[in-house]
Amino acid sequence: MIQSQTLDFLKELVDNNKREWFQANKERYDKARENVIDLAANVITKLHKVDPSVSADLDPKKCVMRIYRDIRFSKNKTPYKNNFGISLPTQGSKLGGVEYYLQxxxxxxxxxxxxxxxxxxHxxxxxxxxxxxxxDLKRIINDKGFVKLFGDFRAQDQLKTTPKGYDADNENIDLLKLKSFIVSHPLKDKEVISKDAxxxxxxxxxKLYPLNIFLKNAIA
Known part of the structure; x- marks a missing residue:
């Protein structure tokens, strides 16, 4: 579970997003990161039993993403993210691709x-x-339980034009025009700090495992 102190650190970071404050609170950051790593380790152990393609040997430290922002090409020059991201890949230890992601x-x-x-x-x-x-995909994304948890799968970024090789009147054009194939579900603070987070x-x-299976089979 996430400690309330971890959320407190992130809340204060929003209002003090500068190197001086961060360095003065480095010990708090280190403790918060260790807390997130512990959660990642717990999730990896449990998730491997649901989806064996998530390796039980994943290093939770490597799954927790850097809090330092790359500001070279960004108008936003704040040096730190105001969140912890956890990437849980399904293709060995390489981050990205078909994965689970916790923020x-x-x-x-x-x-x-x-x-x-x-x-x-891909x-x-x-x-x-x-x-x-x-x-096969529509059985997954049209399932009532899936829609209740994740919303309308089709309501994400789509091409403005028809993808090359497909007709505009294709019955599945709304799915073929998608740029990404993701779903998400919000978590309340009380849920992430609960003992069974x-x-x-x-x-x-x-619940989203079948979607990941469909996508993995597509690129296999």
Whole structure:
């Protein structure tokens, strides 16, 4: 579970996002990060039993993303993120691709999964899988329980034009035009600090597991 002190640190970081404050509170950051690493380790152990492609040997330290922002090409010059991100890959230890993703942020925590902005080769393969086996995907994303947890799968970024190789009147054009194939579910602060936070997170992951299987099969 996440300690309330971890959320407190992130809340204060929002109003004090500068190197001087961060260095003065480095010990608090280190404790918060260790707390997040502990949660990641617990989630990995439980999630492996649901989805064996999430390796039980994943290093939780490497799954917790850097809090330092890359500001080289950003108008926002604040040096630190105001959240902790946890990437849980399903393809060995390489982050990205088809994965589960957990973000810890006061009032804005969430669990997500799927494939965000696939590389060109994978995007082509996923579209081909949708074209061939759309009913399999639609059974997953149209399921009432799935929609209740994650909302409308089709309501994410789409191409403004028809993807190359497909007709505009294709019955599944709304799925073929998607740029990403992700879902997310918000987590309340009281949920992430609860004793069974890892269990709750993994339970939600189990509901999006079929989507990840569909996507993994597409790019296999």
């Amino acid at each position: 810890i942020q006061p009032g804005k925590s969430f669990i997500a999964g799927g494939y965000w902005m696939p590389e060109a080769e 995007l082509k393969a996923i579209r081909q899988e949708i074209d061939y086996n759309a009913n 890892a269990g709750l997170i993994v339970d939600i992951c189990s």
